[in-house]
Structures are given as structure tokens and as C-alpha cells.
Amino acid sequence: xxxDRSTDRGAEQPSAPATAPAPSxxxxxxxxxxxxxxxxDLSGAVGLFAEESRARAFAAVVLGATTPAQVxxxxxxxxxxxxxxxxxxxxxxxxGEGGDGLAVVYDRFRELARSARASKPxxxxxxxGDEQSETVLRTFVRGGRLVRLPAQWERKLVxxxxxxxxxxxxxxxYPERTVNxxxxxxxxxxxxxxxxxxxxxxxxxxxxxxxxxxxxxxAAA
Numbered sequence: 624x625x626x627d628r629s630t631d632r633g634a635e636q637p638s639a640p641a642t643a644p645a646p647s648x649x650x651x652x653x654x655x656x657x658x659x660x661x662x663x664d665l666s667g668a669v670g671l672f673a674e675e676s677r678a679r680a681f682a683a684v685v686l687g688a689t690t691p692a693q694v695x696x697x698x699x700x701x702x703x704x705x706x707x708x709x710x711x712x713x714x715x716x717x718x719g720e721g722g723d724g725l726a727v728v729y730d731r732f733r734e735l736a737r738s739a740r741a742s743k744p745x746x747x748x749x750x751x752g753d754e755q756s757e758t759v760l761r762t763f764v765r766g767g768r769l770v771r772l773p774a775q776w777e778r779k780l781v782x783x784x785x786x787x788x789x790x791x792x793x794x795x796x797y798p799e800r801t802v803n804x805x806x807x808x809x810x811x812x813x814x815x816x817x818x819x820x821x822x823x824x825x826x827x828x829x830x831x832x833x834x835x836x837x838x839x840x841x842a843a844a
Contacts, residue, residue: 689724
């Protein structure tokens with residue numbers, strides 16, 4: 624019995640190779656920006672405008688200059704100076720070329736602002752639980768050292784209480800030599816000596832003195 628040749632041929636035909644997916648296009652650069660852009664660096668941006676020719680060229684673009692010729696005309700720079708300044712501004716990504724010519728890349732300044740905020744160290748906390756006291760301590764205490772004693776009495780009380788709480792454990796008796804050593808460490812960079820600090824702490828009852836021994840009470844007056 625004859626076979627169905629058309630059916631056999633269809634079965635023997637190899638399937639067409641799958642079409643490879645087209646490679647994805649690289650992400651487009653932000654509008655108005657051309658060329659390589661360095662990481663956001665606020666100090667670099669400040670240095671960029673420290674050169675007068677670059678500052679003048681940038682100002683011209685801000686005010687509407689869209690070509691190097693217009694920048695040259697509006698700034699009084701020579702064509703060479705204008706082109707050199709514009710090239711540097713492009714390299715830093717603060718100006719670019721859009722459909723209408725030269726333009727400021729404001730996204731670059733947003734990047735710089737975000738970078739500056741992220742790198743800013745957080746304010747040191749002293750654990751006082753009170754923002755006003757924290758402000759006083761940030762002013763007069765730095766890195767575990769006394770900068771100086773405040774002249775205002777209320778602020779002085781805040782600083783002295785902090786020193787007592789950070790230096791002496793409640794209920795523990797310390798010989799005078801140990802007290803002096805601990806307080807001397809606070810005074811390394813301050814125009815006040817450890818004897819003055821010790822006298823203040825005793826007078827304010829942050830330390831009780833008896834027979835050459837000092838003890839911080841559980842609840843200082």
C-alpha cells in the first residue's frame with residue numbers, strides 16, 4: 624500500500640531554528656548629558672567653579688547661551704578659553720547638549736545634593752533625652768573631652784552632670800588619685816583643670832567625699 628509521501632516529508636523536515644532575541648539596548652543617558660560622568664562629589668563641583676572662566680561659561684549657559692559662539696560673545700572669553708571651559712563642564716556633567724544646544728544638567732546638581740546629605744555625619748548623641756541638653760553638650764563636649772565650661776550656670780550644670788554620669792559609677796568608692804586621673808582626661812584640651820572640676824562635682828553633690836574617698840550617689844542632687 625503506498626505511503627503518504629507528503630505526510631512523511633512534513634515529518635522529516637527539520638524545524639526552523641528559533642530566532643535569537645535581539646540584544647537589549649544599553650540604558651539611555653539622561654537628557655542633556657553627554658560623555659563620561661564622574662561620581663557625585665560636592666567638593667569637586669565647588670572646585671569646578673573656582674576657575675573664573677568655567678564659572679563665566681556656566682553662567683552664560685544658565686542665562687540661555689546654547690552654542691560655544693554665544694558663550695564666547697556673552698562672557699568676553701576667547702574662543703579657546705570658552706571651549707576649554709565648556710569641555711571641563713561637560714566632563715563633570717553639569718552641562719550637556721540637548722536638542723536645543725548647550726543646557727544645564729540640573730539632575731547632576733540633585734545627585735550632588737543627595738551625595739552631600741548621605742555623607743554628612745549624623746550629630747553625636749549624648750543620651751540626655753533632652754534636645755536642649757543635647758545642644759549644650761554638642762557645643763561644650765567633643766569626643767569625650769571637655770572643650771570648655773560654659774559661662775552660663777544652667778549650661779554648666781548640664782555639662783557637669785554629664786561628666787559625673789559618664790565618669791563615675793553610682794555607689795562605687797574612688798580614691799582621690801583615681802578621681803584626679805579620670806577628670807584630668809576630660810581636661811586635656813580645655814582651659815580648666817581637674818581640681819576645678821572635682822570641686823564643682825563635690826559642691827553640686829555629684830560626688831560625696833569622705834576620708835579621701837569619693838562616691839557618686841545613686842541619685843545626684
